[in-house]
Amino acid sequence: MGRAPCCDKANVKKGPWSPEEDDKLKTYIEQHGTGGNWIALPQKIGLKRCGKSCRLRWLNYLRPNLKHGGFSEEEDNIICSLFLSIGSRWSIIAGQLPGRTDNDIKNYWNTRLKKKLLGRQRKDQQTRARRGNSLKQEIMKRESCDQTFMVPGVMNQSPYWSAEIPAAATVMSSDQGPTDLDQDQVSTLRSLLIKLGENFSDHQPNSTATTTTTNFQYPIGIISSPQDHQPYANTSSFLASTFSAATNCSDKTCTDQLSNMFQRLEDFPNQLCEFGYENPPQLDHGLEGFYGMEMINASTATASISGESSSWGDISSLVSDHHEGNCQQGLPQLQDSAFENLRYFAPAQR
DNA sequence: AAACCCTACAACCGCCACCAC
DNA sequence: TGTGGTGGCGGTTGTAGGGTT
Numbered sequence: 001m002g003r004a005p006c007c008d009k010a011n012v013k014k015g016p017w018s019p020e021e022d023d024k025l026k027t028y029i030e031q032h033g034t035g036g037n038w039i040a041l042p043q044k045i046g047l048k049r050c051g052k053s054c055r056l057r058w059l060n061y062l063r064p065n066l067k068h069g070g071f072s073e074e075e076d077n078i079i080c081s082l083f084l085s086i087g088s089r090w091s092i093i094a095g096q097l098p099g100r101t102d103n104d105i106k107n108y109w110n111t112r113l114k115k116k117l118l119g120r121q122r123k124d125q126q127t128r129a130r131r132g133n134s135l136k137q138e139i140m141k142r143e144s145c146d147q148t149f150m151v152p153g154v155m156n157q158s159p160y161w162s163a164e165i166p167a168a169a170t171v172m173s174s175d176q177g178p179t180d181l182d183q184d185q186v187s188t189l190r191s192l193l194i195k196l197g198e199n200f201s202d203h204q205p206n207s208t209a210t211t212t213t214t215n216f217q218y219p220i221g222i223i224s225s226p227q228d229h230q231p232y233a234n235t236s237s238f239l240a241s242t243f244s245a246a247t248n249c250s251d252k253t254c255t256d257q258l259s260n261m262f263q264r265l266e267d268f269p270n271q272l273c274e275f276g277y278e279n280p281p282q283l284d285h286g287l288e289g290f291y292g293m294e295m296i297n298a299s300t301a302t303a304s305i306s307g308e309s310s311s312w313g314d315i316s317s318l319v320s321d322h323h324e325g326n327c328q329q330g331l332p333q334l335q336d337s338a339f340e341n342l343r344y345f346a347p348a349q350r
Numbered sequence: 351a352a353a354c355c356c357t358a359c360a361a362c363c364g365c366c367a368c369c370a371c
Numbered sequence: 372t373g374t375g376g377t378g379g380c381g382g383t384t385g386t387a388g389g390g391t392t
Contacts (some may be wrong), residue, residue: 014362015385016361016386037377038378039378050362051377051378052363056362060361062361069358088381090380090381092381103381106382107358110357111357113355332392
């Protein structure tokens with residue numbers, strides 16, 4: 001094959017970059033560019049660094065017009081909204097924030113935003129209950145004036161499996177052992193699970209037909225037996241089956257995965273609470289992110305994509321379509337389009 | 351003042367897709 | 372067409388610095 005081997009790892013320096021190394025790398029790239037070969041670059045300029053390390057150093061720290069720290073409220077909201085809609089696609093999210101690197105955003109998310117959005121749900125029980133009530137009121141208000149996220153066939157009635165949720169709620173707190181939730185919390189959780197359950201639905205947003213199709217994509221990979229692959233008539237059936245399995249399954253892998261799913265479901269109302277409280281003016285914005293999952297799932301479910309998927313929904317086609325199309329145009333459209341999609345199920349009038 | 355803990359961030363690691371050979 | 376190098380990406384780790392006990 002005749003290609004030069006990658007860097008000699010035994011003879012490569014690791015760890016923090018010195019100012020001299022930074023200066024060498026920056027000066028060379030500003031004068032000559034990368035030459036299209038990062039692996040060969042450190043040898044050219046006498047750096048005992050791996051080419052990948054040089055690339056990272058340049059992209060994340062040395063290249064011009066980079067911003068470090070000091071994320072604005074607007075940037076916070078963009079990151080949160082995009083994360084909730086496309087997941088940890090940091091490079092795509094970074095593409096929406098000029099001057100920010102994927103590494104920066106990833107670190108910022110992991111150290112601050114994630115805690116802001118997801119964490120602290122187990123702090124003060126009193127605060128939690130208060131916030132839960134507040135959220136419930138917000139949701140009840142939405143439900144009373146907006147029907148757009150109700151699913152055909154389920155409209156104006158509670159899915160039958162919702163009655164099982166109080167029992168499931170006890171199972172959910174798997175990492176702390178069974179925990180009893182008060183009635184308000186159960187009620188709040190039930191409302192949110194109903195919403196979340198419908199987010200896994202394959203229903204078409206504009207369809208008037210009752211959903212009985214077979215394109216539903218299981219949000220988690222716990223169902224492995226052939227008979228379990230029989231399509232569920234709807235999300236309600238799937239969740240009812242899952243909750244039932246949670247109490248009966250003896251396989252540790254299965255229960256672990258169920259626990260993960262339930263943990264995620266448990267986090268769901270808290271995510272909304274935390275995000276809403278931390279960003280009062282952007283509450284709608286955050287909720288749109290969640291409601292948007294349904295739209296995203298719906299947009300991809302009919303294609304029965306078998307590749308990359310996650311419980312956040314398979315959005316790879318949405319992302320890649322927008323991303324590829326926008327790469328040549330400075331990515332101005334992804335943000336608008338994504339937010340437009342996220343708004344799909346948000347109340348039209350507020 | 352020392353030990354410990356927490357946070358933020360730079361850097362590394364491993365995987366994957368693409369492409370040259 | 373298969374193999375291996377390279378770039379790109381996301382996840383994870385290491386560590387410095389500040390805060391707390």
